[in-house]
Amino acid sequence: MFEPDVRRCPRCHQNRPGTAFRSASGRPTQSCSACLERSRLTNRVRRAGLGPAGRRADNLRHKYGLLPEEYDALRAAQEYRCQICGVHEDDIEAPRTGRPRSDGSPATEGVRLVVDHCHRTGRVRGLLCAGCNVMIGNAADSPEILLAAAAYLSRDAEPAPRPQLARLRILDTVPDGRPSRTVQFRGSVTIRLDGHEVHVAEGSTTTVVSPTGNFEVIT
Known part of the structure; x- marks a missing residue:
């Protein structure tokens, strides 16, 4: 019988104190901190060998279940524009992503149109500029909140002049x-x-x- 503050890690099958099952931010984790650190190091080594194109493909597959070809097909279907505000990707400054690499290899280039997906179902909805993506994220993906915001802004909109x-x-x-x-x-x-x-x-x-x-x- 284990002491109350001891848990068995499902990865290494070792008994660890309860404090070992906390992330750096204090959130509870399923695996112990030693296994999580090994996993991070292994993944870092694996991604370092992929190159920029491989890391891009890995990000799309891991986060959204998309192939690079599917992402590019979405861009073409949207005429390379944000699905909400309509800004063209050429008019969006490419964000800087990733940390400087010790071996001098380039970090994965930041995309101008980001993938928007439903956090409840995981379904990809389309591609948005960063501003529109943050906007609907801050609204908790709620159409009601966004409609209320539009109505709020419309109150101060100048009415169109009536023709004489x-x-x-x-x-x-x-x-x-x-x-x-x-x-x-x-x-x-x-x-x-x-x-x-x-x-x-x-x-x-x-x-x-x-x-x-x-x-x-x-x-």
Whole structure:
């Protein structure tokens, strides 16, 4: 029977004190710290031999289950733009990633469009710029929060100016004929009257003389 503060590591099958099953940040771990450190060193050596392209492929496979070809196909399908804001990847500064390597080999180049995925299902949703990816992450992937934020910002948005009226005043060719009438349009308009085109500018009144008074709107 083990003491209360002793656990068996499932990797090395050794009995370790409970303090050995804590990460550097204090979070509990399944394996002991010695096994985790060996695993980190082994993985570091393995990745050092992959080269930049191999490390990129390893990152995509391990984090998102994607092949580099699948990532590039997503980029092409999105026309190399962020799926939210539409910025082109050429207009995004490439982030610096990785630590300087002791052997002088280059670190894996940071991508301009990052993979966005559902943290609940793991499904890849698309590629985003870093700003949009952080935005939806800070919103906890909640459409309700993002819609509320859009409504909040819309309150201070300046309303679009309402177009002024354009007025068409039609007179009869006979002085004592039918009464004159005025037709109003919202914004400028072009009409056809008695075979002639007449443009009525926004905010103005245009007077015409017509034997019929009949017209049609062109634009």
